Amino acid sequence: MSRSFYVDDLSKHFGGFKREYSESDFVLFGVPFDSTSSFRPGSRFGPAAIREASANIETWSWRTGMDFEEIKLHDLGDLAVVHGDAAETIRRVREAVEDIILSKKIPVMLGGEHIITLGALRGVRDTTVVSFDAHFDMRDDYLSNKLSHACVMRRALDELGVKNVVIVGTRASYRDEIEFVKKSGVNYISSQRILNGGAKEAGAWLKEVLADSKKIYISVDMDVLDPAFAPGVGNPEPEGVPTSTLLDLIEEVVDERIVGFDVVEVSPAYDSGVTAVTASKIVYELCCMVAKSIGL
Numbered sequence: 001m002s003r004s005f006y007v008d009d010l011s012k013h014f015g016g017f018k019r020e021y022s023e024s025d026f027v028l029f030g031v032p033f034d035s036t037s038s039f040r041p042g043s044r045f046g047p048a049a050i051r052e053a054s055a056n057i058e059t060w061s062w063r064t065g066m067d068f069e070e071i072k073l074h075d076l077g078d079l080a081v082v083h084g085d086a087a088e089t090i091r092r093v094r095e096a097v098e099d100i101i102l103s104k105k106i107p108v109m110l111g112g113e114h115i116i117t118l119g120a121l122r123g124v125r126d127t128t129v130v131s132f133d134a135h136f137d138m139r140d141d142y143l144s145n146k147l148s149h150a151c152v153m154r155r156a157l158d159e160l161g162v163k164n165v166v167i168v169g170t171r172a173s174y175r176d177e178i179e180f181v182k183k184s185g186v187n188y189i190s191s192q193r194i195l196n197g198g199a200k201e202a203g204a205w206l207k208e209v210l211a212d213s214k215k216i217y218i219s220v221d222m223d224v225l226d227p228a229f230a231p232g233v234g235n236p237e238p239e240g241v242p243t244s245t246l247l248d249l250i251e252e253v254v255d256e257r258i259v260g261f262d263v264v265e266v267s268p269a270y271d272s273g274v275t276a277v278t279a280s281k282i283v284y285e286l287c288c289m290v291a292k293s294i295g296l
């Protein structure tokens with residue numbers, strides 16, 4: 001049989017193509033870690049599912065008028081994680097992101113559960129984080145664990161200060177957390193307000209909140225979307241925003257200050273496939289929006 005019947009498995013590379021690290025503007029890596037998942041585990045399989053989906057969707061971005069195939073992105077593969085050890089995994093993520101930042105490239109991280117974002121924030125340093133999420137993730141600890149996915153934005157707040165943590169799409173919380181968020185003055189916007197006022201109004205609010213930020217890191221917890229649009233997540237919550245509204249809102253705020261982004265919490269065992277496809281699409285569009293805004 002001819003060797004030409006054997007193909008290089010491009011589904012192992014995000015977007016289905018390979019590009020050298022040295023010629024890249026974006027550097028993507030996966031973090032297959034889900035040890036603190038409290039409801040529906042399995043986001044460790046998220047990066048593989050998102051990559052596979054990414055190699056099987058079309059590349060043209062109607063929003064930006066760009067082709068994702070022209071985006072210079074290198075896929076490092078997945079980080080070796082230590083299951084059960086969030087602190088060590090966070091440390092490795094921080095080092096990975098520091099390396100990417102040092103080589104003047106933009107880190108793109110695929111989760112995995114949300115706690116990994118803490119490592120990325122430590123890697124990019126002194127940034128504002130915008131967390132698109134149904135949840136605040138502002139518990140001081142969860143089940144006695146301070147490094148739980150449910151605490152990631154509380155740890156970010158500890159390290160970056162209240163002005164540098166913004167939560168978008170909230171609709172799931174409990175009394176103590178709401179009281180903490182209100183007392184400490186965390187900037188947030190609920191999914192109801194986005195749905196009622198639209199992406200333009202929410203975008204205007206977000207731009208004002210971000211006016212003094214020098215750097216912006218975007219974290220997309222896929223449960224910000226309504227479960228109708230993203231069923232395969234660890235903690236689904238009804239009354240979320242549709243995919244188009246999320247992308248409209250992201251488009252409102254992306255500018256030259258974006259220093260990195262992640263898409264987390266895809267749990268393929270609960271997915272019909274649409275969550276992984278949507279996660280890929282969000283990465284495509286974010287890369288195109290960022291590339292366009294900084295003139296790449």
Ligand code: MN
Nearest residue numbers: 114133137221
């Ligand atoms: Mn989250």
Ligand code: MN
Nearest residue numbers: 134135221223
């Ligand atoms: Mn969430």
